Amino acid sequence: MTPSRILTFATLFLxxxxxxxxxxxxxxxxxxxxxxxxxxxxxxxxxxxxPPLPRELTDQAWPVWTVPPAxxxxxxxxxxxxxAEFDRLTYSGLLGxxxxxxxxxxIVADTDQRTIRTAEIYAGMAFKGCGLQVEHAGESHTDARxxxxxxxxxxxxxxxxxxxxxxxxxxxxxxxxxxxxADYALLSEILNLKSQPxxxxxxxxxxxxxxxxxxxxxxxxxxxGALKIASSLSQILMLEYANGFPMTEVGWGKVNERQITxxxxxxxxxxxxxxxxKAVATYASGALLKDIETALFNPAAGPYxxxxxxxxxxxxxxxxxxxxxxxxxxxADDPPPGGALIFELWRDDxxxxxxxxxxxxPSLDDMRYLTPLGxxxxxxxxxxxxxxxxxxxxxxxxxxxx
Numbered sequence: 001m002t003p004s005r006i007l008t009f010a011t012l013f014l015x016x017x018x019x020x021x022x023x024x025x026x027x028x029x030x031x032x033x034x035x036x037x038x039x040x041x042x043x044x045x046x047x048x049x050x051p052p053l054p055r056e057l058t059d060q061a062w063p064v065w066t067v068p069p070a071x072x073x074x075x076x077x078x079x080x081x082x083x084a085e086f087d088r089l090t091y092s093g094l095l096g097x098x099x100x101x102x103x104x105x106x107i108v109a110d111t112d113q114r115t116i117r118t119a120e121i122y123a124g125m126a127f128k129g130c131g132l133q134v135e136h137a138g139e140s141h142t143d144a145r146x147x148x149x150x151x152x153x154x155x156x157x158x159x160x161x162x163x164x165x166x167x168x169x170x171x172x173x174x175x176x177x178x179x180x181x182a183d184y185a186l187l188s189e190i191l192n193l194k195s196q197p198x199x200x201x202x203x204x205x206x207x208x209x210x211x212x213x214x215x216x217x218x219x220x221x222x223x224x225g226a227l228k229i230a231s232s233l234s235q236i237l238m239l240e241y242a243n244g245f246p247m248t249e250v251g252w253g254k255v256n257e258r259q260i261t262x263x264x265x266x267x268x269x270x271x272x273x274x275x276x277x278k279a280v281a282t283y284a285s286g287a288l289l290k291d292i293e294t295a296l297f298n299p300a301a302g303p304y305x306x307x308x309x310x311x312x313x314x315x316x317x318x319x320x321x322x323x324x325x326x327x328x329x330x331x332a333d334d335p336p337p338g339g340a341l342i343f344e345l346w347r348d349d350x351x352x353x354x355x356x357x358x359x360x361x362p363s364l365d366d367m368r369y370l371t372p373l374g375x376x377x378x379x380x381x382x383x384x385x386x387x388x389x390x391x392x393x394x395x396x397x398x399x400x401x402x
Contacts, residue, residue: 029349033094037295037305038087038360039288040340041314042118044076044242044367052236056198057229058191063240063249072114075243076337077121079367083338084125086373087360094303099130106295109136109308110146118338119308145287146309148316149220156283160216163279167221167272173212176269177226183266184208187230190237190254214273220284221274231270234263238330242337242367257329261364265331267311272333275312276319282402285316289401292317296345296355297394311335320402322384323357328376329364336361342378345394353394357381 046065067073072080088095095105105127109119119134137143142152149155169175177184184207188194199205212227223231237260240250247253250260275281288307295305307313314335318324326332327339339361347353360378365371385400386392392400 031346031348031354033091033344034347034353035296035301035303035305035343035345036091036094037292037307037343038340039292039307039309039314039317039343040083040118040122041311041335041337042112042114042308043072043080043083043121044239044337045070045072045114047236047239053191053229053233056196057193059196060192060252063245065243068113070112070114072117072121073243075370076114077117078370079242079338079362080118080121081125082366082370082372083360083362084122086377087122088126090378091304099127100132100302100304104302105132105304105306106302107132107134107306107308108291109134110310111137111139111141111143113139115146115308115310119306122306122308145291146313148284148287155219158216158219158221159279163216163221163277164214166277166279168214173214173225173227176273177208177212180227180230180266180269181208183263184226184230186255186259187233187263190251191233192252220280221277223270223273227266227270227273230263230266234260234266238264238267238364239337242364244368244370257364261329261331264334268331268334271312271315271335275315276333278319281316281319285313285320286402288313288317289320292343293398293401296343297398311339314339314341317341321357321400323359323381324384325359325381327359327361327363328366330361336364337367338362346391354391355383355394355397356391357383 046067046069048070050069051062065073107119107123109115116134116136116139123132123134142150144150144153147153188206188208193199193207194205204210207226207230210226210229212223212225215222215224237251237255241257241260275284288309291307295301318333318341323341324333327336330336339359342358342360344356344358345353346356357380358378359381362373362377366373380390382388382390383392386396
């Protein structure tokens with residue numbers, strides 16, 4: 001290369017270097033996170049009933065829990081504390097290192113002990129020493145946002161035809177029972193149904209002898225028969241495992257972690273029938289989705305909102321927005337204890353706002369062994385109604401809310 005050409009290239013380089021704002025070298029500004037809204041299931045609880053299943057289904061002794069039925073457990077509190085630590089770290093850029101200013105963080109819980117206590121543990125760990133209060137309607141009261149089909153709440157008539165058309169396969173509930181035949185057989189062995197009085201008296205020796213029924217005669221659909229029992233038992237086994245009971249006491253020592261994960265598909269199947277269809281989800285998610293919309297877009301709202309409810313609430317919202325997820329150790333679309341749909345509002349360098357959605361959850365083993373959540377615990381999930389993208393323009397996202 002000639003000296004003159006070398007000089008030409010050197011001069012060009014120096015000229016470009018002197019233009020830090022040149023469009024040739026300008027870097028795009030990273031988008032800014034502006035709002036976070038978390039819809040979370042309460043933590044690990046004791047099963048709702050005592051005994052957890054009707055006595056005619058098994059005569060085996062259940063594990064001993066240290067809290068009343070349906071209450072958050074001490075082990076569950078520790079899991080929620082780890083979730084709160086993870087979320088605070090994830091959103092440290094939004095929240096900052098100090099206590100939030102008044103009104104910046106809004107925490108709301110349903111009126112059960114397990115939801116209120118979950119919210120209190122979360123607030124105390126994510127915002128240590130800040131004295132944040134949990135808002136709720138009061139224990140024993142009904143909050144229609146979280147309990148849309150409670151007897152105290154007026155709900156619209158169920159579109160039964162639309163529900164059946166969306167939820168049921170061509171073979172109806174019988175086809176669903178056939179698909180879960182192996183699961184029913186395993187659970188029948190765990191329950192020891194062949195040794196129960198009903199086997200001799202009524203020939204009910206297996207869950208396969210108890211056909212599943214989808215009841216759409218009431219305000220909200222319900223499942224009975226084999227699928228209902230199987231779904232309930234799958235949750236009980238999950239709770240026993242997640243709460244850290246010895247494996248000899250989890251399912252009376254007749255089940256392992258891999259099987260518990262597979263059986264959680266039964267719980268997801270029940271929700272697919274009774275919670276996710278649009279005929280149910282559009283109404284049942286409506287109040288919570290309006291709260292989520294307000295928290296995301298109302299200029300008066302704070303940047304961080306936590307709503308603590310139930311697995312059904314997550315299923316309703318997931319159904320209404322067409323969202324799907326899978327936490328490690330759980331079946332697809334099964335909402336784990338402490339699992340959450342997280343809605344994030346972002347602004348890009350042109351001023352345009354968009355929404356991203358995560359599903360955040362500890363794994364099944366994270367719960368059992370009290371392991372801190374890892375980097376993969378909160379992945380972004382597609383928003384199918386927005387073209388299956390993982391981000392959706394704010395205006396378009398608002399049109400998805402029923």
